[in-house]
Amino acid sequence: MKTLFNTTALAAMIGLSAPAAASLAYVSNEKDNSISVIDTETLAVVETIEVGQRPRGILLSKDYSKLYICASDDDTVQILDLASRRIIDTLPSGEDPEQFSLHPNNRHLYIANEDDAIVTVVDVDTKDVLAQIDVGVEPEGMAVSPDGRWAVNTSETSSMLHWIDTTDFQIKKNLVVGQRPRHVEFSDDSKIAWASAEIGGTVHIIDVDSLEEIKQLTFSIRGVNQDKVQPVGIELTSDGKYAFVALGPANHVAVVDAQTYEVLDYLLVGSRVWQLDLNKDESQLYTTNGVSGDVSVIDVEELKVIKSIKVGRYPWGVVIDPTS
Amino acid sequence: MRTTIRLLLPILLAIMLGLFLSSGAQAAGLAVQIGYIQWSPDQGPVLSNVIPEPADAGLRGAELAIDDNNTTGRFLGQTFSLDSVIAESEEQALAALERQLAAGIELFVLRVPATTLTALADKAGPGVLLFNAGARDDALRTGDCRPQLLHTIPSYAMLTDALAQWLNQRRWQDLLMITGPTEADQQWADAFRRASQRFGLNLVAVKPWTFDADLRRTAARELPLFTQTDDEYDAVVVADVRGDFGEFVPFNTWLPRPVVGTQGMTPEAWHRVVESWGAAQLQNRFRELAQRDMTSEDYAAWAAVRSVGTAVTRLNSADAAQVRDFLFSDNFQLAAFKGRKLSYRPWNGQLRQPIPLVHPRGLVAQAPVEGFLHPRTDMDTLGFDQPESQCRIH
Numbered sequence: 014m015k016t017l018f019n020t021t022a023l024a025a026m027i028g029l030s031a032p033a034a035a036s037l038a039y040v041s042n043e044k045d046n047s048i049s050v051i052d053t054e055t056l057a058v059v060e061t062i063e064v065g066q067r068p069r070g071i072l073l074s075k076d077y078s079k080l081y082i083c084a085s086d087d088d089t090v091q092i093l094d095l096a097s098r099r100i101i102d103t104l105p106s107g108e109d110p111e112q113f114s115l116h117p118n119n120r121h122l123y124i125a126n127e128d129d130a131i132v133t134v135v136d137v138d139t140k141d142v143l144a145q146i147d148v149g150v151e152p153e154g155m156a157v158s159p160d161g162r163w164a165v166n167t168s169e170t171s172s173m174l175h176w177i178d179t180t181d182f183q184i185k186k187n188l189v190v191g192q193r194p195r196h197v198e199f200s201d202d203s204k205i206a207w208a209s210a211e212i213g214g215t216v217h218i219i220d221v222d223s224l225e226e227i228k229q230l231t232f233s234i235r236g237v238n239q240d241k242v243q244p245v246g247i248e249l250t251s252d253g254k255y256a257f258v259a260l261g262p263a264n265h266v267a268v269v270d271a272q273t274y275e276v277l278d279y280l281l282v283g284s285r286v287w288q289l290d291l292n293k294d295e296s297q298l299y300t301t302n303g304v305s306g307d308v309s310v311i312d313v314e315e316l317k318v319i320k321s322i323k324v325g326r327y328p329w330g331v332v333i334d335p336t337s
Numbered sequence: 338m339r340t341t342i343r344l345l346l347p348i349l350l351a352i353m354l355g356l357f358l359s360s361g362a363q364a365a366g367l368a369v370q371i372g373y374i375q376w377s378p379d380q381g382p383v384l385s386n387v388i389p390e391p392a393d394a395g396l397r398g399a400e401l402a403i404d405d406n407n408t409t410g411r412f413l414g415q416t417f418s419l420d421s422v423i424a425e426s427e428e429q430a431l432a433a434l435e436r437q438l439a440a441g442i443e444l445f446v447l448r449v450p451a452t453t454l455t456a457l458a459d460k461a462g463p464g465v466l467l468f469n470a471g472a473r474d475d476a477l478r479t480g481d482c483r484p485q486l487l488h489t490i491p492s493y494a495m496l497t498d499a500l501a502q503w504l505n506q507r508r509w510q511d512l513l514m515i516t517g518p519t520e521a522d523q524q525w526a527d528a529f530r531r532a533s534q535r536f537g538l539n540l541v542a543v544k545p546w547t548f549d550a551d552l553r554r555t556a557a558r559e560l561p562l563f564t565q566t567d568d569e570y571d572a573v574v575v576a577d578v579r580g581d582f583g584e585f586v587p588f589n590t591w592l593p594r595p596v597v598g599t600q601g602m603t604p605e606a607w608h609r610v611v612e613s614w615g616a617a618q619l620q621n622r623f624r625e626l627a628q629r630d631m632t633s634e635d636y637a638a639w640a641a642v643r644s645v646g647t648a649v650t651r652l653n654s655a656d657a658a659q660v661r662d663f664l665f666s667d668n669f670q671l672a673a674f675k676g677r678k679l680s681y682r683p684w685n686g687q688l689r690q691p692i693p694l695v696h697p698r699g700l701v702a703q704a705p706v707e708g709f710l711h712p713r714t715d716m717d718t719l720g721f722d723q724p725e726s727q728c729r730i731h
Contacts, residue, residue, distance in 0.1 A: 109621070128621050130408050150408045151618050169615060170643075170672065171409035172650070187412040189650060193615075193672040212672040240677045240714060262676065 036292060038299050038333045039080055040308055041068040042325025048082070048093070049308075049324040051299075053292055053333065056310055056320045062098055065091050070112035070155075071330040074137075075119040080332070081137075083110040083124070090124060090135070095334065105142055107133035112196075114155040114164065116179060123164045123177070125152035132166050132175070134182060144182035148175045156197035156206070158221065165206060167194035174208055174217075176224060186224045191215040196288075198247040198256075200271075207256060209244035216244050216258055218274060230258075230269065234279050237263045246288035250295050250313070257298055257311075259286040266300055266309075268316055278316055282309035287328075293335035301328040366414055369406075369655040371642060372437040372445040373399045373421040375471075376430040376453060384552050385584035385600075390632070395448035395470055396421055397627040398635030402642030404626070406649070415649055417642075427453045434460055443657035446470050446641045448634055451477055458483045466657040468641030471634055475528055478685045478721050482728035485657075487664070487686035489644070490637035493528035495720035496604040499692035499704030500574075500597060501532035502718070506706045509571035513564060514543045514598075515586065521578035525599060529574060536709075541568040546577070552585040560589035574598040601696065604704070607636030608695040614676040640673050640688060644681075647671060665731045676703070677716065685728040689716040 037059075038051040046068060050060040065084025068091075072081050080093040083106070090104040090113065106113075107126035110133075114123050121143065124133045130150055134143040149171025157164045157179065164177040172194060176186040191213020198207045199221075206219040218228040232242045243261035249271060250256075256269040262285050268278040283302025290299050291313070298311040302321075308328060310320040375395055391397075399419055406417040420442060422433035430449055434457050437445070443464065447454055448471035455477075458467055462485075469477065469488040478492050504510065512533070516526040526543070533540055548559060564573060564586075573590050575598035577583035583600030595601060609620065609630035619639075623631040631639075648663040649655050663669055670678035675691045682689060692704045705715040711722075 109618075127618055128625075147411075149412065150405045151615065168409070169618075170405055171412070172647075172672070173409070173412060175412075184412075192647075192670050192678060212670055212678045214678070238715060240716075243676075 036334065038290070038292070038308070038331060039071060040299075040301060040324050040328045041071045041082060041330045043067055043069055043303070043327040043329040045325030045327070047325050048080070049328070051308065051322055051324070053297065056322055058322060058324060060098070061325065062093065064093065064100065065089060069329045070110070071332055072113065072115055073332050073334060075115065075117070077334050077336045081113065081115070081122065083113060085109050085111055085127070090122070092137075104135050104137060104140055105133075106135065107131055107142075107145065111153055112155045114157045116157050116164070117159065117161045121157075121179065123155050123157060123166070125155045125166055127151050127153060130168070132164070132177065134164075146175075146177060146182055146184065148184070149173045149187075154194060154196040154208070156199055158199045158203040158206070159201055160203040162203065163221065165197045165208075167197060167208065169193045169195065169211075172210070172213075174206075174219070188219065188224065188226070190217045190226070191229075195245045196247055198249055200249060200253065201251050207247045207249070209247055209258065211243045211245055211261060214239065214242045214244065216247065216256075216269075228274050230274060230276065232258070232260060232263075232267050232276060232279075234260070234263055234265055237265070245286070246300075248289040248291055248298060250291065252295075255313070257289055259289050259300060261285055261287070262304075264302075266298070266311065280311055280316060280318055282311070282318060283307045283321055288330045290331045290333050292333045299331045299333065301331050303327045303329065367410075367416070367649070367653060367655065369415065369417045369444070369645070369649055370440075370442050371399070371403070371417065371419055371645060372434070372442040373419050373448075373638070374424060374430050374433050374437075374445065374457070375422070375448040376424040376427060376450070377448070377471075378450060380579045383579055383581045385580045385582070387584075391627075391629055393423070393627075394632040395446075395634035395638045396423065397623070397629075398470075398631065398637070398639035399446050399642050401623050401626050401635075402639040402646065404622075405639075405643060406646035409646060409650060413650060413653065415653070417646065417649075419642075427456065431456060431460060438465070444645055444655065444660065446638050448638060451481075454486070455481060455483070458486045461485065464657060466645075466661050468638075468644070470637035470641050474524060475721065478687050478726060478728065480727045482685050482726075482730050484730045485661070486730075487641075487644075487681055487688065489640040489688045490633065491606050491690060491692060492687065492720050493525050494531065495687075495690075495692060497525065497528040497532040498535065498719045499604040499694060499706075500602075501529070501536040501538055502704050502706040502709050503694055503702050504538055504572065504597070505536040506708070509595075510537065511539050511541050511569065511571045512574050513566055513570040513572075514540055514574040514576060515546055515564075515583075516543060517546050517577040517579075517581055517583075519579060522576045525578050526576040529576065529598070541570050542566040546582055548582070552582055556585035556589050560586060561591045564589075564591040566591075570594060572597055573601075575600050602694055602701055603696075604692045604694050606633035606690070606692070607631055608633070608693055608700075610695050610698065610700045611674070611693050612700075614674050616674040619674050640671060640679070640690075643673065644669075644671055644688075682717070682723075683731040684723045685721065685726050686730055687720060689714065689719075691716065692719060 066086035149168025154167035191210025
């Protein structure tokens, strides 16, 4: 697979006479209908790709050859071929797709359809809709456990986590959490799930074996009104050391000890920080800052913000291609 | 594909319900009925009648929230329904309440004038919970409170404080105010006078609107002269609640100044241009249901029914006293698309909320404006704070 990718990449480089590939970060700009491409070496935007309307959730295929884009206002998921940087296909997504998650089998894409209170499961190879699962009001966050067993959806207005069994697409548990749950992130061993509740101001730690909450985190930043502490994106380091939590209009990212669940630090980033992603060696964390229209880059070793990069209007999601 | 899945829905639901029963975590089959009563007295003829207000403003918001509650409730074995009445007189509204009380309803959303509201509250007695989704009168928040009455619609004071904060921030401090003749206009103007004192604004002139000419023909001639003053002003504030003459003030002022207040740039509980904080989704759902834009009354009724839904999700009970206790507890927070968690003020039952400042096609700002501080929450810089209100309902 890797060889195949490199061949395609090489062909693309020749075709487009692009500079030698550095590791790239992709950022969806919700109000610019575009994807900003950031070179993670130079920390500069190297390209802006026009995509469908209101792009929000983005993710990479497991072979890193394609970027899937929720084009919310086009009611479709677009597939961007990363070698040619062209939209090569679309998937049936149901209405208003916002976030999605790809099963480790690289085929089953779980899509939250925010306006319809439905999760749609699409086979990305055959484009068949495998299931549409009724969930709570405004399904938003979507995560599939790394072991492939669970797909979890958060419904914002119902304030629930819906645990969908990936073998039969049935909901096996509905867990009520804080108000307006936004995002779920699994630990690499699939044993722990972290769920953020934006209006509740909390992060809920769920034991995946029992599907019960084992801990609730709250955040408090000096000089920031408690109401503005609104957790959204979560990112975990693979060594189990840190969890990073984007705190929305509090304009900070919380650094949490992923073992003791103690909040270690708060890092000041841009306005209304939404989503996060780590680069390949996990030395840098990228944050999308919706209101200030930029991306902050955090040095993970130093726990310091080292750069902010201007992107399009209302940057929403960020993913970093670890292969490039 | 979608159709087949839809056909499977009842089976899926049955399976899910079965799971709940087998897990024993939730008692199944809680049915919650909410009463909705609306009565709007005739406003009389108005000049700005080009764009009429929807007659079902409020009702449709309550209906949407019932849908939202049911989508959540289906996972918990809870169903919600609305018994709604659009009355044509206060007597009809009282009769509707009597019938609903007799049917065992304990939770009510009311969109009626203040006098009707207090009459309904007194008739209903203490064992119920009522939400005011229509009356903005400050008196209902400062002295004439009822323990069983909460308010999801912002008061005039909250709206005018929002506007005054913004004017202060813009340094547009010298103002001409034009006041209409109705009681509501006077209430709005009084609220703005209070706000202007709180936020350091200066009314260089206050002019009562006394014309009865049809301004659609003569606005361009009448208003420039009418808005001449001895002292210069930074903005014109209009107090015209029912929308009689105010729409004709913008662009017709003597000085080239913006118009704010009940027309021009207005403080609102809700407006179609609000889209941040997930509001776009609420607006979409509402439009799909009602085939029109969501108004402040729709939002207030939605917030009331969602408050009940949020409480019932947590309590698995719809007992009015328990719901009321929960709504006043620290555990309650309403996610209501304004970027903040909303809660009820314990002294007068008013729902704290940010106030969008809008013009017909865009959002200008959202109050509380940054920099106006409060020891509890900056949302309490809007409206009557605890020491300013005689009410102590909780």
